[in-house]
Amino acid sequence: MSTPGWYPDPSGAPGRFRYWDGRGWSQQTSDQPGAPASAGRSERRRVLPMIIGAVALAVVLGLIIFFVIRQVGTGSRPFTDEPVPTSTVSGWDDSSPTAEPTPSPSPEPTPDPSGSASTKPLTSCPTGDPGARAGYPADGRVHGGGLSFPKVGGWRDDLQASGFSWAYDVSSQGMFVNPGWVALLAVGEIRAADGFTGTKQAAQSVMQCVASSQWYSSFVAADDVKSERATIDGHDAWWIRTDIRVRDREVVGDTVDVIVVDTGRPGSYGLFVGAVAIDHQDLLTILADTGKNLTVD
Secondary structure, eight states: OOSOEEEEOTTOOTTOEEEEOSSSEEEEEESOTTSOTTHHHHHHHHHHHHHHHHHHHHHHHHHHHHHHHHHHHHTTOOSOSSOOOOOOOOSOOOSOOOOOSSOOOOOOOOOOTTSOOOOOOOSSOOOOBTTOOOOOOOSSEEEETTEEEEOOTTOEETSSGGGOTTOEEEEEEEEEEETTEEEEEEEEEEEGGGTOOSHHHHHHHHHHHHHTSGGGTTEEEEEEEEEEEEEETTEEEEEEEEEEEESSSSSOEEEEEEEEEOOSOTTEEEEEEEEEETTOHHHHHHHHHHHHTOEEO
């Protein structure tokens, strides 16, 4: 059968004809053997758009039914019946405060002993230069920032003094309470140009910088013990004591003293920071005695 034309369907389907093009049989069949060979393809092209339209209509109807059922099913019920928890913050918050709409005017703060009216602690710690040291005598005392205290026997000089990144002229003594924890006593200088604007405000800011530092990376809580006006060697000062608690360490945390002294130097304050392990009574005695024995150089 080399002549092209319509022939009875070789598959034996009654009344159906298949086209022979001289090389092979067509895919389509016809009950009209006189129609051109493309008739089956034309028929298929007409049927295909109808199938596509039917599928599209089914998809649209399905979406409509889904959203109607979803809306009816949910009604006005909330997403959950559980109460919404309130937000809590653990640790020191160094983020910038969020402005509140139309705040009501507040009374002017009472100046602290240094004469400054600012009582708001810093929201971020400045960058100082703790290694910028002045010249001091070798007299058995630890000097820095215009303050000094008697050296403690058996303690190492300048242990972790570089950690006071927001201070200047820092000198310290320290000892290892255990291989991973250090007790520390340090003096140095802080400056008004960096945002330390009064003894009380500066002491609060320094305590915040200490508690949020890498020293207390596993910070849990800070419990204030005292915050009060003090006199150091005849000079106005502010003394804060706080228990800073940590987790996953061999100690529960440190008792930290921060004392800021108005030494009379323009634009700066003398600073003392002491930190010893909580509940170590011998170290707490050293901490208290060191603060009481501070002198202004």
